[in-house]
Amino acid sequence: MTIYAFKDKTPKIASTAYVHPQASIIGDVTIGERVFVAPMVSIRGDRGSIIIGDETNIQDGSVIHSDPRFTTRIGRRVNIGHNATIHAESIDDGAAIGMGAVLMLGSRVAKGVLIGNSALLHDKTMTEPFKVYAGIPAKYMRDIRPDDQARKAIDVYVDSYVENAKAYPKYLRVLEEE
Ligand SMILES: CC(C)(COP(=O)(O)OP(=O)(O)OC[C@H]1O[C@@H](n2cnc3c(N)ncnc32)[C@H](O)[C@@H]1OP(=O)(O)O)[C@@H](O)C(=O)NCCC(=O)NCCS
Numbered sequence: 001m002t003i004y005a006f007k008d009k010t011p012k013i014a015s016t017a018y019v020h021p022q023a024s025i026i027g028d029v030t031i032g033e034r035v036f037v038a039p040m041v042s043i044r045g046d047r048g049s050i051i052i053g054d055e056t057n058i059q060d061g062s063v064i065h066s067d068p069r070f071t072t073r074i075g076r077r078v079n080i081g082h083n084a085t086i087h088a089e090s091i092d093d094g095a096a097i098g099m100g101a102v103l104m105l106g107s108r109v110a111k112g113v114l115i116g117n118s119a120l121l122h123d124k125t126m127t128e129p130f131k132v133y134a135g136i137p138a139k140y141m142r143d144i145r146p147d148d149q150a151r152k153a154i155d156v157y158v159d160s161y162v163e164n165a166k167a168y169p170k171y172l173r174v175l176e177e178e
Helices: 149-171
Strands: 002-004 024-031 042-052 063-065 072-074 131-134 139-143
Touching: 063 072
Parallel strands: 002 024, 024 042, 042 063, 042 072
Antiparallel strands: 131 139
């Protein structure tokens, strides 16, 4: 994996987290237990701190970048879909960010919120816990019901990525490399 110190900041990565060799982690970044970081993810803590909670997953191609004005805090068991762009200030526990979503600078995602695929979350959008937001710009779509199918699907994804964090160090094998 490519992990870089930047100035006096060095990434801190829990021993049970998995970071794919093609991911890039720079500077002031803290990664919790059983986190899974997929190929081609960039987590760049060169301008501000980034903290990622336990059992969160960050899927292929996603970018997380912070800002000197705040620490980017991503909670526990957060699901970040493929190719998401995260310039947010916070994503609280159990939230899910759909594939290709863009979270603008300083935006905040509340606990258990689902951000739809391809959504654009403006920094001024106030998200409330356990609701769905989607569209460009992202708008409130509906509440999350106790038996919500989209919510259940996310829980299954999160569990499977926790399992991946354990399985990848053991089973991932390079077959060909040039
Ligand atoms: C936003 C989301 C949760 C909505 O799911 P849902 O409540 O089951 O919604 P439905 O599929 O029943 O669609 C309801 C309406 O919302 C629209 N819609 C669904 N997803 C949308 C999205 N991402 N953006 C805009 N509109 C969307 C549908 O077209 C439909 O519109 P209509 O009523 O005019 O026909 C889901 O589409 C989504 O994007 N989930 C994210 C999944 C995720 O995080 N994936 C990453 C895992 S790797």
